[in-house]
Amino acid sequence: xxxxxxxxxxxxxxxxxxxxxxxxxxxxxxxxxxxxxxxxxxxxxxxxxxxxxxxxxxxxxxxxxxxxxxxxxxxxxxxxxxxxxxxxxxxxxxxxxxxxxxxxxxxxxxxxxxxxxxxxxxxxxxxxxxxxxxxxxxxxxxxxxxxxxxxxxxxxxxxxxxxxxxxxxxxxxxxxxxxxxxxxxxxxxxxxxxxxxxxxxxxxxxxxxxxxxxxxxxxxxxxxxxxxxxxxxxxxxxxxxxxxxxxxxxxxxxxxxxxxxxxxxxxxxxxxxxxxxxxxxxxxxxxxxxxxxxxxxxxxxxxxxxxxxxxxxxxxxxxxxxxxxxxxxxxxxxxxxxxxxxxxxxxxxxxxxxxxxxxxxxxxxxxxxxxxxxxxxxxxxxxxxxxxxxxxxxxxxxxxxxxxxxxxxxxxxxxxxxxxxxxxxxxxxxxxxxxxxxxxxxxxxxxxxxxxxxxxxxxxxxxxxxxxxxxxxxxxxxxxxxxxxxxxxxxxxxxxxxxxxxxxxxxxxxxxxxxxxxxxxxxxxxxxxxxxxxxxxxxxxxxxxxxxxxxxxxxxxxxxxxxxxxxxxxxxxxxxxxxxxxxxxxxxxxxxxxxxxxxxxxxxxxxxxxxxxxxxxxxxxxxxxxxxxxxxxxxx
Amino acid sequence: xxxxxxxxxxxxxxxxxxxxxxxxxxxxxxxxxxxxxxxxxxxxxxxxxxxxxxxxxxxxxxxxxxxxxxxxxxxxxxxxxxxxxxxxxxxxxxxxxxxxxxxxxxxxxxxxxxxxxxxxxxxxxxxxxxxxxxxxxxxxxxxxxxxxxx
Numbered sequence: 001x002x003x004x005x006x007x008x009x010x011x012x013x014x015x016x017x018x019x020x021x022x023x024x025x026x027x028x029x030x031x032x033x034x035x036x037x038x039x040x041x042x043x044x045x046x047x048x049x050x051x052x053x054x055x056x057x058x059x060x061x062x063x064x065x066x067x068x069x070x071x072x073x074x075x076x077x078x079x080x081x082x083x084x085x086x087x088x089x090x091x092x093x094x095x096x097x098x099x100x101x102x103x104x105x106x107x108x109x110x111x112x113x114x115x116x117x118x119x120x121x122x123x124x125x126x127x128x129x130x131x132x133x134x135x136x137x138x139x140x141x142x143x144x145x146x147x148x149x150x151x152x153x154x155x156x157x158x159x160x161x162x163x164x165x166x167x168x169x170x171x172x173x174x175x176x177x178x179x180x181x182x183x184x185x186x187x188x189x190x191x192x193x194x195x196x197x198x199x200x201x202x203x204x205x206x207x208x209x210x211x212x213x214x215x216x217x218x219x220x221x222x223x224x225x226x227x228x229x230x231x232x233x234x235x236x237x238x239x240x241x242x243x244x245x246x247x248x249x250x251x252x253x254x255x256x257x258x259x260x261x262x263x264x265x266x267x268x269x270x271x272x273x274x275x276x277x278x279x280x281x282x283x284x285x286x287x288x289x290x291x292x293x294x295x296x297x298x299x300x301x302x303x304x305x306x307x308x309x310x311x312x313x314x315x316x317x318x319x320x321x322x323x324x325x326x327x328x329x330x331x332x333x334x335x336x337x338x339x340x341x342x343x344x345x346x347x348x349x350x351x352x353x354x355x356x357x358x359x360x361x362x363x364x365x366x367x368x369x370x371x372x373x374x375x376x377x378x379x380x381x382x383x384x385x386x387x388x389x390x391x392x393x394x395x396x397x398x399x400x401x402x403x404x405x406x407x408x409x410x411x412x413x414x415x416x417x418x419x420x421x422x423x424x425x426x427x428x429x430x431x432x433x434x435x436x437x438x439x440x441x442x443x444x445x446x447x448x449x450x451x452x453x454x455x456x457x458x459x460x461x462x463x464x465x466x467x468x469x470x471x472x473x474x475x476x477x478x479x480x481x482x483x484x485x486x487x488x489x490x491x492x493x494x495x496x497x498x499x500x501x502x503x504x505x506x507x508x509x510x511x512x513x514x515x516x517x518x519x520x521x522x523x524x525x526x527x528x529x530x531x532x533x534x535x536x537x538x539x540x541x542x543x544x545x546x547x548x549x550x551x552x553x554x555x556x557x558x559x560x561x562x563x564x565x566x567x568x569x570x571x572x573x574x575x576x577x578x579x580x581x582x583x584x585x586x587x588x589x590x591x592x593x594x595x596x597x598x599x600x601x602x603x604x605x606x607x608x609x610x611x612x613x614x615x616x617x618x619x620x621x622x623x624x625x626x627x628x629x630x631x632x633x634x635x636x
Numbered sequence: 637x638x639x640x641x642x643x644x645x646x647x648x649x650x651x652x653x654x655x656x657x658x659x660x661x662x663x664x665x666x667x668x669x670x671x672x673x674x675x676x677x678x679x680x681x682x683x684x685x686x687x688x689x690x691x692x693x694x695x696x697x698x699x700x701x702x703x704x705x706x707x708x709x710x711x712x713x714x715x716x717x718x719x720x721x722x723x724x725x726x727x728x729x730x731x732x733x734x735x736x737x738x739x740x741x742x743x744x745x746x747x748x749x750x751x752x753x754x755x756x757x758x759x760x761x762x763x764x765x766x767x768x769x770x771x772x773x774x775x776x777x778x779x780x781x782x783x784x785x786x
Contacts, residue, residue, distance in 0.1 A: 034754075034756060034769075035756050035758060035759065037769060038754075038756040038759050038762060038769040038771045039759060039771060070756075070757075070758030070759065071758060073758075073759075223752065223753075224715075224753070225713070225714030225715045225716075225717075225718075225752045225753040226714050226715030226716045226753060226757050227753070227757075228753075228756070228757060263661065263698055264751065264753070264754065301657075301658070302657075302658070302661060303696075303698075304657055304660075304661065304696030304697075304698040304699065305696050305697035305698040305752075306695060306696050306697065307752065318657065319654060320653055320654050321652075321653040321654045321655060321656035321657055321692065322653075322692060323691060323692050323695040324695060324696070380757055380758075382715075382716040382757035382758055382760070383715075383716055383719055384719070388716075388757070388758035389758055418715065421715070422715075452715070454715045454716060454719065456719060460719055465718075465719070468715070468718050469715075472752070478695075581776060581779075583731060583732075603731075605724065605727065605728055605731070605775060606721070606724050606728075606775055607728070607775045607776060607779075610774050610775055610776050611776055
């Protein structure tokens with residue numbers, strides 16, 4: 001009886017889905033997640049709708065989430081009746097207009113312009129372009145958590161159901177809570193929020209803890225600057241995370257759930273709210289869910305902007321309406337958390353993984369990854385890579401494979417990669433062949449973190465980067481413990497001095513000692529990991545610190561105080577464009593003669609440099625460089 | 637906001653401790669900021685001291701205590717944006733508008749905020765003006781873009 005109604009819902013959804021697949025009308029899929037929108041997807045969507053209306057074409061337009069390759073955004077797919085889905089990249093409103101006209105208004109659809117297809121029928125449609133998932137960026141990936149992202153309409157629960165949605169939940173009900181915990185233990189799933197603690201162990205503690213009510217919290221406070229995996233999953237496939245919440249809550253015996261999500265993710269919040277309404281309609285929330293006797297309610301709590309709230313005890317304080325300050329542990333939240341009751345906090349990705357494990361089994365899940373680090377991990381691969389975007393790869397893949405095969409490498413020489421966001425470390429090229437797993441990253445002085453991978457080339461200054469991260473964590477320090485509050489502040493001050501050319505010879509030793517002291521003395525994860533960026537850069541990029549201190553020289557030409565802007569007279573055509581944009585009147589000179597740049601007035605705002613590079617005639621007449629200063633000059 | 641408006645906001649809440657942040661968010665959504673009057677009203681409703689409310693509100697970067705401008709500029713200073721020059725954009729804006737981050741221009745045309753990450757890292761550097769997100773921004777283009785907002 002239990003599964004019958006869910007099974008019936010799924011069957012009905014699948015019929016609808018098959019009708020859609022064997023469509024009688026053309027379907028146009030537009031990727032309109034936040035990243036697509038930033039690239040202009042809404043204007044493209046608008047143009048498509050207008051063209052359809054003007055030309056009286058009939059087609060179904062479906063908005064989908066992010067499929068990953070941000071560098072190809074905005075993405076639009078066309079699927080003609082009985083034909084495979086063709087994916088077009090970097091679509092502009094004009095291009096969209098012409099695509100709609102050629103796909104729907106002519107008998108020669110421009111399939112050759114597509115970057116990939118999603119069909120396997122061997123028709124002429126699929127012969128001209130590769131399979132989308134065979135593109136170099138996609139091929140090495142394994143899509144488990146992201147399996148539906150970009151392929152289904154995230155606002156349609158039926159699309160999710162039709163793709164084996166809530167099947168994991170049905171299996172969980174059959175197995176019972178202990179069976180679910182056992183399966184997750186077998187699968188070897190470790191928390192994807194950063195620390196990699198085995199998920200089942202936390203659950204067991206909570207399940208066995210006494211308490212009249214237990215809570216499950218989904219941590220969607222993705223605060224790492226440079227990370228957007230959780231946002232993409234919530235926007236592209238919210239039901240996968242919600243199903244995961246049901247499974248986790250069932251396993252630990254929780255009856256109330258919260259999603260703690262950043263207010264900066266408005267689209268994800270809208271989609272979650274819609275998804276919750278649909279779940280209620282389908283009897284997947286509330287009392288006696290699907291006749292299982294299991295009751296569960298979910299409330300969305302919008303975070304108010306505090307990085308430290310990613311820490312479990314701070315997050316709980318925030319939900320309780322207090323300042324988000326961490327508490328010392330024990331007691332752990334699994335025993336005494338929200339309102340003093342047993343509470344489990346799981347990350348979005350951990351929850352999104354659960355339906356897959358329960359649907360396909362632990363053995364299936366263990367085929368991905370390596371010993372002790374099973375399964376896949378999503379990363380936001382950004383920075384100076386050629387193909388930035390959202391990726392999912394098996395744990396244990398080497399950094400080289402991720403950065404060069406998936407990300408396409410860097411245009412200039414690769415220099416470093418920061419893993420784990422502001423709490424992580426900066427690794428040099430000697431680590432490229434290291435496998436990405438919790439232990440290897442830890443041994444290198446970094447962490448897995450939630451999965452930000454920021455790639456840097458020779459134009460990035462690691463001293464400035466360390467200063468940037470420390471500045472971030474120092475501002476986000478809640479101020480409770482002095483190690484973090486005072487220690488991180490001093491670290492920033494020393495780093496600032498160095499980037500301004502005022503570094504002193506013993507600064508490096510000071511950074512090292514202070515960094516280690518903060519690591520040991522801080523109360524919570526924020527402070528304990530805050531020094532990682534400076535400690536790793538000191539370890540792997542010491543020469544770069546040394547030239548900043550000894551020669552006041554920034555090899556990457558980043559540290560502003562150490563730079564100078566110059567006009568190269570031989571290249572300057574005297575076009576006066578830079579004169580017109582200079583906000584301080586530092587550049588002067590008559591038309592058609594090389595201009596003069598007065599360094600005492602220059603505030604290094606970069607406007608002249610940008611406009612000069614923009615102009616094909618003058619080209620690079622303005623250069624930015626850092627000059628080595630020898631000790632005589634410094635004394636004078 | 638009138639007394640009725642406050643009553644309407646409060647009617648959706650039970651008056652528990654955990655309601656404080658959602659109420660402040662709702663008030664700021666309507667008013668644009670947290671006024672002294674708002675703090676008094678919320679204090680009365682939740683039976684929590686004004687000091688405590690201010691303490692909680694000032695902890696979180698989302699809440700502001702000065703009225704916003706007609707247009708809000710958010711410069712992303714996430715890692716990817718930093719590496720690609722977000723800081724230079726902030727400095728250019730601060731210079732052009734004559735304000736520092738967190739402030740509103742005298743004519744109330746713009747307010748300027750630095751945000752940790754807008755989550756569009758692959759399109760860095762990113763600047764958001766109201767609901768519009770501009771990707772791969774440059775100092776020159778930014779200057780021209782501001783003219784579109786009166």
